[in-house]
Amino acid sequence: MNLFDRVYAIVRTVPYGKVVTYGQIALCLGNPKLSRQVGWALHANKTMIVVPCHRVVDRNGHLAGAFAFGDGVQAQLLTNEGIRVVNNHVDLSIYQHHFTSDTRIQRI
DNA sequence: TTCATGACTAATT
DNA sequence: AAATTAGCCATGA
Numbered sequence: 001m002n003l004f005d006r007v008y009a010i011v012r013t014v015p016y017g018k019v020v021t022y023g024q025i026a027l028c029l030g031n032p033k034l035s036r037q038v039g040w041a042l043h044a045n046k047t048m049i050v051v052p053c054h055r056v057v058d059r060n061g062h063l064a065g066a067f068a069f070g071d072g073v074q075a076q077l078l079t080n081e082g083i084r085v086v087n088n089h090v091d092l093s094i095y096q097h098h099f100t101s102d103t104r105i106q107r108i
Numbered sequence: 109t110t111c112a113t114g115a116c117t118a119a120t121t
Numbered sequence: 122a123a124a125t126t127a128g129c130c131a132t133g134a
Contacts, residue, residue, distance in 0.1 A: 039115035
């Protein structure tokens with residue numbers, strides 16, 4: 001299975017109204033150093049309708065740049081899910097999704 | 109095979 | 122606190 005497909009599979013598990021970090025996904029892939037490839041996978045993602053890549057943010061809760069979705073689009077999508085987005089930033093302590101058992105616990 | 113690149117992260121200025 | 126540097130590694134040329 002491709003790295004990309006694994007990334008998509010993980011991202012699809014993120015529930016409505018929650019977000020995850022690239023590092024978390026990388027950790028689920030087995031190597032926390034893969035965070036860049038995670039972002040790259042999402043960049044190459046053509047099925048953004050199926051894969052909720054707007055729920056993926058960086059370690060600080062900052063949204064992706066405008067180049068990825070279009071200016072303000074990701075913020076709007078997250079807002080529609082009930083997530084408070086301020087200045088392209090979300091509060092991870094509230095909205096970060098906690099992966100279950102089979103995945104390692106992410107740093108807080 | 110070697111080189112450059114990137115939706116990242118951590119450490120240093 | 123903000124900017125820069127360095128490490129990371131799967132792709133594509």
